[in-house]
Amino acid sequence: MNLAEGVQIVSFGILAVMMIGTALGVVLLPNIVYSAFLLGGVFISIAGMYLLLNADFVAAAQVLIYIGAVNVLILFAIMLVNKREDFAPLRNAWVRPVFTGLVSVGLFALLGTMVLVTPWALSTQVSAGDSAIFLIGQHFFTDFLLPFELASILLLMAMVGAIILARREFLPDQVMSPTKQQPILTLPERPRELVSVSSDKSSNLDDGRRG
Amino acid sequence: MFVLSGYEYLLGFLLICSLVPLLALSASKLLRPSGRNPERIITYESGMEPIGGAWIQFNIRYYMFALVFVVFDVETVFLYPWAVAFSSLGLLAFIEALIFIAILVIALVYAWRKGALEWS
Numbered sequence: 001m002n003l004a005e006g007v008q009i010v011s012f013g014i015l016a017v018m019m020i021g022t023a024l025g026v027v028l029l030p031n032i033v034y035s036a037f038l039l040g041g042v043f044i045s046i047a048g049m050y051l052l053l054n055a056d057f058v059a060a061a062q063v064l065i066y067i068g069a070v071n072v073l074i075l076f077a078i079m080l081v082n083k084r085e086d087f088a089p090l091r092n093a094w095v096r097p098v099f100t101g102l103v104s105v106g107l108f109a110l111l112g113t114m115v116l117v118t119p120w121a122l123s124t125q126v127s128a129g130d131s132a133i134f135l136i137g138q139h140f141f142t143d144f145l146l147p148f149e150l151a152s153i154l155l156l157m158a159m160v161g162a163i164i165l166a167r168r169e170f171l172p173d174q175v176m177s178p179t180k181q182q183p184i185l186t187l188p189e190r191p192r193e194l195v196s197v198s199s200d201k202s203s204n205l206d207d208g209r210r211g
Numbered sequence: 212m213f214v215l216s217g218y219e220y221l222l223g224f225l226l227i228c229s230l231v232p233l234l235a236l237s238a239s240k241l242l243r244p245s246g247r248n249p250e251r252i253i254t255y256e257s258g259m260e261p262i263g264g265a266w267i268q269f270n271i272r273y274y275m276f277a278l279v280f281v282v283f284d285v286e287t288v289f290l291y292p293w294a295v296a297f298s299s300l301g302l303l304a305f306i307e308a309l310i311f312i313a314i315l316v317i318a319l320v321y322a323w324r325k326g327a328l329e330w331s
Binding site: 003007008011051052054056057060061064065068069072073076077079080081126127129130133134136137138140141145148149151152153155156158159160162163166167 | 213222268271273275277279285286288296299304314315321322325
């Protein structure tokens, strides 16, 4: 049983509203952590759109990679670098929103005319539907075998590069001056004031083990 | 034209799921006392009083775990079509997938030897 036409239109509307709303939130909210979480909302609604377009594997990949990996990395990056600081206000601060608005309106006009002008060739072919993953798997191991194996080498390279960058082994001395690096690498731990409680607990545990 | 089957259950699941937080929050709003105690607005942190703000820099070691996770997340996406089409692909595809996994095991061994999986 497939989804009825009306249900599809209603879910398309909900997804579109969700996508535009969360995307506006990403851009307009002052708090960057909220922006990162709303970006996850954008990705989720894009995954829903893929489902409506009969691309369930692409939707699953969207959820796994964009929400599970990319968005998590963005959040991690924010939590690593972000410290609330009080910046001095700029003198000509009005210039920035004006220029941003001009660029955004220009980009919107460009993309809008592109959408309207392009003669979209709608395919009359029935899409693969449920057997799409099966077909993708067969193509992976027959005619797209080399790209498939190259992908694993690409992942290996990404992993090695990331580890080297994160461990800062090959950076010159000027970049990693120890005084500057120290605050990044220290764990902001809270003072431990629970000595009496924890010692009670451990003695209780020891008693239990003896008993 | 929508040809995927079984997604009406997903839709019903989503509808019921979106009701859960709404009902939970509104029910607790109806039931709870409405006093304005200053302790109520403190962040709940396992029963301990939070020290300092929540806007702190997190340790870079978390990022290493996230990077290792991302690599194997992408591996999952690549292996999923193989698992679905496994019965029709035969022995050769099995060996090819083993090569794919072996190259990524090299990445895991590298991360392990470099101490990216340790919290030291």
